[in-house]
Every structure is written in C-alpha cells, then in structure tokens.
C-alpha cells in the first residue's frame with residue numbers, strides 16, 4: 482500500500498497546505514479520500530494525472546472534504562477521461578450527492594466516462610478492488626449541528642475508516658468530535674492517520690499504546706497551530722518522535738520502508 486498526501490491542511494484555507502486529502506493505492510486501485518475545495522489544484526501540484534485514480538471516498542460533507550468534487554469531475558471530463566470512476570458515499574448522503582452533481586450541470590450523458598455512485602453503510606466491509614477494502618464507523622464530528630436541523634434534513638454522518646490491502650492495515654480518524662472517536666476500531670494497524678485540529682496534541686500519544694502503529698501520521702494541520710504541533714513533536718523523546726510523522730502536501734509513505742520518502 483502506498484499513501485500520497487495531496488492536502489494536509491485544516492478547514493481554514495491556507496497558502497501552505499491544501500485541504501485534507503490523500504490518495505491510497507494498492508497494486509490494483511487508487512482511491513482518493515476526500516475532495517475538498519481546491520482538490521483539482523492540489524492534484525495538479527503533485528503532478529498526478531486526473532485519469533490515474535479509479536475511485537473517490539467522501540468522509541463527510543464539510544466544504545474542506547467534498548466541495549471540490551464538481552470541479553474535479555469537470556477536470557476529468559476536460560482531460561478526456563475514459564475510465565470508469567466510482568464515488569463511494571454513505572447511503573444517507575447518496576441522494577444529496579447525486580443532486581449536487583446534477584445541480585453542478587454535470588450530466589451523465591455529457592461525461593466522457595462512466596460515473597458510478599456506490600453507497601455504503603457503516604460497519605460493512607466494502608470492496609474497492611481485488612485487494613483494497615475499507616470499513617467505516619460513524620463518529621461524532623457533526624453531532625454538534627443537530628440543533629440547527631429542525632426539519633431533519635441532514636444525516637450528520639462523519640466517518641472514520643479502516644483501509645486494508647494484502648499487506649497493510651491503515652486506520653484513519655477522519656475529522657472527529659472528541660478523543661473517543663479515535664478508538665472506534667478495535668484492532669491494531671500498521672499506520673494510524675489522524676487529524677490534529679479537534680484533539681489535544683498530547684492525547685494523540687494514546688494512539689501509540691492502543692493501536693501500536695509503526696507510524697502515527699498527523700494531518701489536518703492548521704496554520705494557526707502548526708508551530709505548537711511542531712514544538713510538541715520536537716519535545717518528545719527520540720523513540721516517540723521517530724514514530725510520529727507530521728505530514729506536508731506531497732508526502733508519500735509506502736509499505737516497503739514504512740517511512741516517508
């Protein structure tokens with residue numbers, strides 16, 4: 482498995498980092514995890530072909546995680562994409578996603594490629610390709626908004642994920658509500674990717690004990706706390722420091738070295 486970080490920023494737009502997104506690749510498939518505002522530029526910046534990945538997964542419907550989708554689909558069309566593209570979305574958000582694409586004037590009949598929208602539910606193992614799977618769990622990131630939805634229009638679905646291929650298991654926090662959301666899965670992982678915006682930095686160390694990942698990978702880093710996060714990392718003993726990676730746009734990790742390249 483290989484992971485390439487396209488964006489490592491928080492929800493706050495930054496000149497230094499694109500919004501949080503990564504490409505996870507097995508030998509048979511590449512899956513783009515989240516596609517927030519600016520994703521098309523983030524992809525260009527990393528010299529990645531718009532046709533080179535097969536599927537997209539959306540963790541939740543905050544602008545920094547999904548709002549770049551219409552422009553990304555447009556770029557794929559303009560690049561003459563021919564390969565089918567699959568978008569994986571939680572079942573409660575599928576009608577909205579279909580409407581969102583339609584209201585962006587992106588019509589199936591006018592696309593140069595087949596666009597499939599596949600819904601899934603939490604706790605089910607979903608096959609992305611021959612050797613790439615994910616399982617999702619609902620977390621509490623969007624719970625605080627319930628009071629604003631008097632007509633029950635929203636699903637409040639925000640997801641944490643486990644990804645696996647034949648070699649690696651990777652846990653990804655997604656955006657969380659509280660620290661508890663880091664512990665939704667009950668299994669060890671080779672790598673644990675976590676956001677850093679909604680959790681106290683010192684609490685991130687608990688992940689190392691619970692999941693024993695060889696690498697704890699920190700992303701969703703805002704300009705407003707980047708310095709504090711770096712200082713926190715620097716202050717750790719060497720043994721801990723070497724197991725924690727602070728991401729940057731363009732960072733790639735792979736199973737051969739289990740370290741950054």
Ligand SMILES: [Zn+2]
Pocket residue numbers: 491492501543545546656701
């Ligand atoms: Zn976010």
